[in-house]
Amino acid sequence: MRVRVLGSAAGGGFPQWNCGCPGCRAVRDGSRPATPRTQSSIAVSPDGERWWLVNASPDIRTQLTDTPALHPVGHRGTPLQGVLLTDAEIDHTLGLVLLREGGGVHLHATAATHRTLVDGTGLLPTLERFCPVTWTEVVPGTVHDLGGLSYRAFDAPTGKNDRFGTSGNGSGRVVGYRFTDTGTGRAAVYLPGVQALTAEVLHELAGADLLLIDGTTWHDDELVRLGLAAKTAHDMGHLHVGGPGGSLDVLTALDLPRIVYVHVNNTNPILLEDSDERAEVEKAGVTVGHDGLELEV
Template structure:
């Protein structure tokens, strides 16, 4: 598994933001590493890769990862793109892949409908290259070849719809990927409004978890005067506080827990912050672009 991008929408630092982490990143005044918008790549053999979400930073992310470069025979190593939702920071990169001979996209019916009739991302892409839609059905086991398979699961959300008309079921999903040889699994869950019993059940027995780490506090954005919406209102469970992900995830016996999709306002971006030290004490990592590990 390779983290191509670890930041939330807008990246870090965000182009129009003067929050403390963005200012520090530009000035170099504190230890914090710039990040591109979140996406990961997964492979069973390091020859064929599957992309989970396609961020607007996909070109630079691929250039930074030689395993995704085409070989001398112009064989593209990227087999398919799997989407967790229809958010722009997870889908605009599809348009940057229009030069390919074709693209296979795994998405739920709700996400497909939003990207076709709502944002128009897939409709536009189809004007440039063939797009093969593979419907994602939560709960179904799907083989990706070479002993790698996935099972998507529904992640409930009541975040306001930007494009009315899409089905409410399947708006957001997580993915559990399993290696048939070892039987070991990892879960990719970059967007979760709440970690309820059903979602936690999907984590049972996994070896690694990449999970939504967007905001530290629920009121992080209002406190900074940047927005009126809370973290949960934007569709993301906060790390800290009652019912926060740190409280819920800390006791779980998962070998590797990693926060991903980090918003530019989150103080865990500071490597010397008290919030980062709290995560260290609980054995939870903060993803950075280029992080790799094996399951």
């Protein structure tokens, strides 16, 4: 199984166009070592020829252009087989409309996510005006075969505000994916948004050969400290990385072979390559993901 990180930043990218936080300033003026990043997405493949996107960010065109394995085959062919969604966030779905030239989009999403994209954002009815859209319902806990590769989605419980009021009972509103190479049995988990590492979520991570996980902020009140927002990471559906009870503290006790932080917000100091926080993450044996990172499982 092959995994490529297409975008490793949270919504807005790095630097974010309207942000003057220390990290964004460093990218622009070169005052500290920091690498630009596009918005969160990965591609996964069983053989390097057939690929599935997991989330379609607003930066999808640039990401596809920068990834030779995803370039067109022949005149208009494509190695892209479909798009799997972890939720209905605009940062994870807006790129769907940029795939309209492909002759059709095969979407894998939970009923809650599909409902939001139809009745909430209206994104799918818009896309369907331009190309056919087929939907495979993702049912948490159910294995779905992709041919040489399978996935099982699992709930990532969240209490963040449902701005469209379409999530129903909350099941399937935010999910992670556990991919398994059906030939080797090796597994990779993608979980770019998680509010709490509950016992149920930790059970889904157990035994994974690769974990790509939410690294949005270092402090829970990071945006509040910087005067950028009144919401905490928890309010926005994310578990902070640093300190007691942070994800780094919890994850390093799991003895997983490889952990990679993705969906990293522009405010998180781990994006500054000379920061103490970055050093702490690397000392723990955890990788800060970057665009173009290629992983074989």
